[in-house]
Amino acid sequence: MVLHEVLTTEKVPFTYRVAGVGARSLAWLVDGCLLVLLLFIGNMYASLMESLRPGVGSAVFLFWFFGCLWGYFLLFEWLWHGQTPGKRLLGIRVIQWRGTSLTFLQSAVRNIVRIVDSLPAAVFLFGLYPLGFAVAAGNRKHLRLGDWAAGTLVVHVERRAGPIRALHEGSAATGPADGRVRLKLAQLTRDQKQDLLDLCLRRDQLRLADRAQLFRAVAQYMDQELGIAPEEHQSDEKFVLRLAGILGEGMGSA
Numbered sequence: 001m002v003l004h005e006v007l008t009t010e011k012v013p014f015t016y017r018v019a020g021v022g023a024r025s026l027a028w029l030v031d032g033c034l035l036v037l038l039l040f041i042g043n044m045y046a047s048l049m050e051s052l053r054p055g056v057g058s059a060v061f062l063f064w065f066f067g068c069l070w071g072y073f074l075l076f077e078w079l080w081h082g083q084t085p086g087k088r089l090l091g092i093r094v095i096q097w098r099g100t101s102l103t104f105l106q107s108a109v110r111n112i113v114r115i116v117d118s119l120p121a122a123v124f125l126f127g128l129y130p131l132g133f134a135v136a137a138g139n140r141k142h143l144r145l146g147d148w149a150a151g152t153l154v155v156h157v158e159r160r161a162g163p164i165r166a167l168h169e170g171s172a173a174t175g176p177a178d179g180r181v182r183l184k185l186a187q188l189t190r191d192q193k194q195d196l197l198d199l200c201l202r203r204d205q206l207r208l209a210d211r212a213q214l215f216r217a218v219a220q221y222m223d224q225e226l227g228i229a230p231e232e233h234q235s236d237e238k239f240v241l242r243l244a245g246i247l248g249e250g251m252g253s254a
Contacts, residue, residue: 002018003015003016004016004018018141018155018156019092019155020142021137026090028129030086030090031084031086031087034072035068046058081093081101091156092154092155092157094152095152096152100191101190106151110147110149112146113150117144181228182247196240200241
């Protein structure tokens, strides 16, 4: 088992389990099947258009083909915080080296480099990546060329039963005020939201002193920057868990 350790600005270490070539290959297989299905649907629609107006269907399928080929991985990984349907099924995701969610630019870079990963070029249109596979199998953290270029790696997601329910454990019950809190939480950046959820889901991996320090810092930030204060006698951790639960309901449905 290969681990990747990230040190936060508060000098608190987080550890991720790096996904191996096997898990990544199975995820790719699932995504490949979905891509074939999308191309089949596009071909059926293009054939119908071609019968109605010759030439139009071929153009539509050409655009659909390249849209699926380039947009599938890029958009899913960006919008689903580093996951495609295949990666989500296998419980893995793409992250930045520093442990945060990848950006649109990083997703674009790692997917553009698929052209190089697929060398020899003849296999690119079939979705095979012989060079990428060889490079990933030959380094300790299983990085393909796209990962090297974008500064990303693929890790296992912590599998917990009902992650959103876990965030609510020990937190206050939801109420009418949650709607107002949700509006204030919307002011957080995408990375801040993901970091908040990651902190809560991985809190058991922290030493008690570091855990208390981080939750105290987050609670103070929420109070000072967003005007969200904990209830009377509510601990910092329970307060932040409640906020993460409210936030996670929206992100978990993505």
